[in-house]
Amino acid sequence: MTLTRAIRVQSVSAGLDQVHLRLLATTDLHAHLLPFDYYTANRDPGIGLARLAELILSAQAEVPNTLLFDNGDTLQGTPLADTIVSEILPKGAPNPMISVMNALGYDAATLGNHDFDFGLDYLQSSLATARFPVVVSNADHVDGTPFLPKRLILSRTMLDGAGRAHDIRIGVTGALPPQVTAWSNPGLADTLTFTDILSAVSAEARALRADGADIVVVLAHSGVGVADAPPEAENVALQLAVEAGVDVVVAGHTHDLAAACVAENGVPIVQPAAYGTHLGLVDLVLTPEIDRVTGTTTWQLETAQVATPAVTVAPPETKTQLRRLLSPFPALRKEVAVAHRTTRNHVETPLGHTAVPLNTYFSTLAPCAVTQVVADAKRAAVAPLIAARPDLAGLPLLSAAAPFRAGGRGGVTHYTDIATGALKFRHAAHLYVYPNALCVLRMSGAALRDWLERSASIYNRITPGIDHPQPLINHAFAPYKFDRITGLRYRIDVSQPPRTDAEGLQSDPTASRIRDLCFASGQPLRDTDEALIVTNSYRAAGGGYILPKSGLDTVLTRNESVRDVIAQYISAASGPLDPAVEPSFEFAPLGGTEILFETGSGAHGHPERLAALGLQPAQPSLAANGFAAFRRTL
Structure with missing residues (x-):
């Protein structure tokens, strides 16, 4: 199996009876919230969710039918995350990464292996404030019950090319490398088990189809890998696109940049690097199919185009733009400012x-x-x-x-x-x-x-x-x-x-x-x-x-x-x-x-x-x- 480069054109051509659906994705943010490098104590205007937010809002404004996903490794990776987990910030304070994601209106997310680094209590307390669902198909408690929901269907009313409204069902599942129990916080293996990504995602994709999903998206915290990866492999995004019966694969984990389609079946794979430097963007054209017996309408994926636009490295005056971005959320702006200031003070010890x-x-x-x-x-x-x-x-x-x-x-x-x-x-x-x-x-x-x-x-x-x-x-x-x-x-x-x-x-x-x-x-x-x-x-x-x-x-x-x-x-x-x-x-x-x-x-x-x-x-x-x-x- 091979990948073909698939770059988004200026606009996707959808017919009057078709729906143009845009999917946006972040991955491997690793607690890069603001455009600031805590290691060097310098601004870095090319990173951070707050900078990426401007690109997200712009991409959403272009297309009314838009969903926003996160692909994991979100909560660990900078001194900001260390400051939060060490309780240098007040105990019980919300995780500012989750707070900003709430403000941006994320539709769903999955977890990465590093999200478990600080232990289950920290992970669960962070997710408790999330106003978006988090799905993981291949994680279970040791008694066999799911750790988090394995799949979900997002029912959204969307407009076609003629402005008519339609109900479309987007199935979402997620997965992360099964090696996480060995890599992560000691004792995790006593609480959770993680299974093979391909088999878990394939099962959930079938279930989503049976539940009536029009398209199926997998948030795979996994690198592109190869089409014939062995069982329990770490990087299997290409294999998922080929074998799992899904329509879109969001990849991650390896911090690579990828925007391509599988040549044999056209399934798009998007991987927007790491730290908020790029945004994953998938434009889909959906065509209605009406069942002549029941009269019900389902939607089929007609075409897909993918891209990974980069954050524009802007001059220092963008600091005021970031403040303007947060201005509708005064409590959030204060929360982010306190976390940032506390982290800076801590790392200067x-x-x-x-x-x-x-x-x-x-x-x-x-x-x-x-x-x-x-x-x-x-x-x-x-x-x-x-x-x-x-x-x-x-x-x-x-x-x-x-x-x-x-x-x-x-x-x-x-x-x-x-x-x-x-x-x-x-x-x-x-x-x-x-x-x-x-x-x-x-x-x-x-x-x-x-x-x-x-x-x-x-x-x-x-x-x-x-x-x-x-x-x-x-x-x-x-x-x-x-x-x-x-x-x-x-x-x-x-x-x-x-x-x-x-x-x-x-x-x-x-x-x-x-x-x-x-x-x-x-x-x-x-x-x-x-x-x-x-x-x-x-x-x-x-x-x-x-x-x-x-x-x-x-x-x-x-x-x-x-x-x-x-x-x-x-x-x-x-x-x-x-x-x-x-x-x-x-x-x-x-x-x-x-x-x-x-x-x-x-x-x-x-x-x-x-x-x-x-x-x-x-x-x-x-x-x-x-x-x-x-x-x-x-």
Whole structure:
């Protein structure tokens, strides 16, 4: 099955007896409410539901028959969300994300995996104030009863091309990755069970048809994936479009941008990226069919066009426009202002200082201070606990860390860049953006090698001897899946094929890029050796498809978040941070072959690092994808 690009034209042509129905969708807002970056304490006019609201209202004004949906991962992801859950705001205060969604008149929503990160009590209290229904087809209580409604029908009166009113029934169901119990808040698996997305959605689609739905929309908190995804797969939007018997698929989860139709059946798939940067827009033309026996009218989908318009990055004076947008809701305006002000005050809490810049422009090219600080903080937090365990104390203690903001799907501005000087809580949050808990695994040498092979799949294959620079980084590979492991030393041979694709599907199980793998002492790491490695709860549960299926055991879990551990580590330091960056990995030489390293333009502000890594500006200095381009010889 294939996808075809389907861009919305200026207007959809609907006949006098046809109905033009517009569906709008948001996804992966991740608590980005206002156009503000709490990590850098700067305005960011290209993000946030409040900015996206202007696009929503404009799109609604164009078409009278419009529905608005949200696709999950709405309640977690910024310091605003952390401030709400920590009860720094008054206890019982409504969740401002839900309040703004109420004001915008959302028609329905589903949940994403990160909506469970703060526990069921927080999730349910947040949803209690929602004035729109939330559906999830593949979530049940352990006793088998549904966690939330699995489906619903929205009965709406809509106008046809001649202005005549008709009752149309829009069926809606939703789903999220079944892996959520492993990834999310500890104890969730004792309360809820999650089943395969395709089978759950297919069953609800059939039920919606039987209940009289004219069209069926699935809010799938799931990436596009492939048409033949295996059972219980994480990303199955394309498979849903092909097999589930639905008319529209709203995708999400992977933060990608997609606006396309399945070539074989025309089912539209829309995925509007993340953080409120884009709006999903699906224009449908419905044609009536009258049953000659009963005289009843049903509506059939005739054509579909999809698009993902972006928020316009406007000048600073749009602040007054946002105030005007909220002006009809004075209580809401006050609620949002209080939440924003409280969050800003919280993230400015002083922690310590750093003697070195902390940036991720080069984190996928060489070991860096950012991942070293994270790895050191995690190791320091568990070391006393390991020492108190006679069964563990004699094993080597390693630590894994990944750069959360280092380009990739996040784009050319998605980097950490903290200058030397004072460190505040927002900086710790920038180093570690998710509320994962600490975990310690006991692993075999073979399992550790497999882990590194998956991380090394971030690199494109480089052919030695080519006389022009070859792009090194596969930007479809999310950098948060690129773990470096401190306490080990290894080389990466990028002349060999990667073992997996960007999403983690095994493309070549025999591929081997990791060379000369040994402990920091120089002792070779054998497949039969054992070591302890500090990681996070998401990774320990298989998140990112990093860990192998065997050769590991979880031996310790701390419910304290990694972010808090980092904040405590900075606060407890006797002086400014000055991490000794371990030379964990380097590239195997390729006989003078040139590679093209693409990163954020802020890299130019670190000339000493560019020189140390042997990077020279490429020509042209900007790659076609917008990243700054540098040459290096391997």
